[in-house]
Amino acid sequence: MTKDYKRITTNVLQEMKDNKEKISMLTSYDFTLAKIVDNAGIDVILVGDSASNVMAGHETTLPITLDHMIYHASSVVKAASRALVVVDLPFGSYQGDSKKALRSSIRIMKESGAHAVKLEGGDEIIDSVQRILTAGIPVMGHLGLTPQSIYKFGTYTVRAKQDAEAEKLIEDAKLLQEAGCFAIVLEKIPADLAKKVSNELEIPIIGIGAGNGVDGQVLVLHDMLGMTHEFNPRFLRRYLNLYEDINQAVKKYVDDVKNQDFPNENEEY
Numbered sequence: 001m002t003k004d005y006k007r008i009t010t011n012v013l014q015e016m017k018d019n020k021e022k023i024s025m026l027t028s029y030d031f032t033l034a035k036i037v038d039n040a041g042i043d044v045i046l047v048g049d050s051a052s053n054v055m056a057g058h059e060t061t062l063p064i065t066l067d068h069m070i071y072h073a074s075s076v077v078k079a080a081s082r083a084l085v086v087v088d089l090p091f092g093s094y095q096g097d098s099k100k101a102l103r104s105s106i107r108i109m110k111e112s113g114a115h116a117v118k119l120e121g122g123d124e125i126i127d128s129v130q131r132i133l134t135a136g137i138p139v140m141g142h143l144g145l146t147p148q149s150i151y152k153f154g155t156y157t158v159r160a161k162q163d164a165e166a167e168k169l170i171e172d173a174k175l176l177q178e179a180g181c182f183a184i185v186l187e188k189i190p191a192d193l194a195k196k197v198s199n200e201l202e203i204p205i206i207g208i209g210a211g212n213g214v215d216g217q218v219l220v221l222h223d224m225l226g227m228t229h230e231f232n233p234r235f236l237r238r239y240l241n242l243y244e245d246i247n248q249a250v251k252k253y254v255d256d257v258k259n260q261d262f263p264n265e266n267e268e269y
């Protein structure tokens with residue numbers, strides 16, 4: 001049964017898992033869209049480093065900086081009155097240096113007002129996860145396809161199809177839970193494996209391209225709204241085709257301006 005929560009916290013997300021209520025999560029990077037998303041009743045807003053692709057036009061998530069993430073996050077936080085706001089620690093702000101990871105997380109929490117941070121990886125970043133948690137900052141994990149490691153993987157294809165990688169993913173998930181993460185995102189892995197992780201772990205597991213056997217789902221907002229049209233993975237369901245709608249609207253505006261149809265008498269002073 002869906003309960004009417006006034007404010008989503010990490011405890012509420014745990015309650016949802018315990019009560020078998022699925023968790024909804026979408027990305028947002030700006031005030032206007034975050035306001036619509038929050039008012040529509042989303043549980044978690046992720047200020048993802050996918051902003052690097054979606055907002056800044058980079059090919060990967062690697063170039064986005066901590067300052068950029070804080071800028072996006074502070075706009076989103078102002079719009080979110082119900083959702084839990086989670087912010088990605090960008091590439092280079094936490095790997096291999098747990099003190100730096102803590103400093104980056106504190107900056108995000110202090111300067112944006114967000115509620116939690118997300119990091120990619122398992123045992124290789126566990127020191128960072130532990131140190132951030134000691135400061136009382138909630139941490140979300142991210143395993144499977146981790147886009148900040150794209151140059152190590154070489155492709156964006158499904159991860160953990162082989163036994164060894166699947167076993168490591170399960171071990172990493174357990175390690176993140178033991179460290180104190182409040183939830184984990186699993187990206188682009190076989191549905192059976194994601195279901196197994198969700199069944200074996202107490203904390204919520206949020207999937208993207210990880211099937212329906214997990215505790216919640218996340219998508220990139222601009223993808224599910226159909227604003228990005230070159231990106232067509234099998235897992236993506238488009239709820240609108242805004243690329244086409246915006247394209248048509250802009251073409252109509254251009255025509256109206258050229259033909260002096262806009263503005264008309266009612267639209268002038």
Ligand code: KIV
Pocket residue numbers: 027046047048049050051088185187208218219220
């Ligand atoms: O940056 C992002 O948008 C993400 C989601 C794909 C989970 O990490």
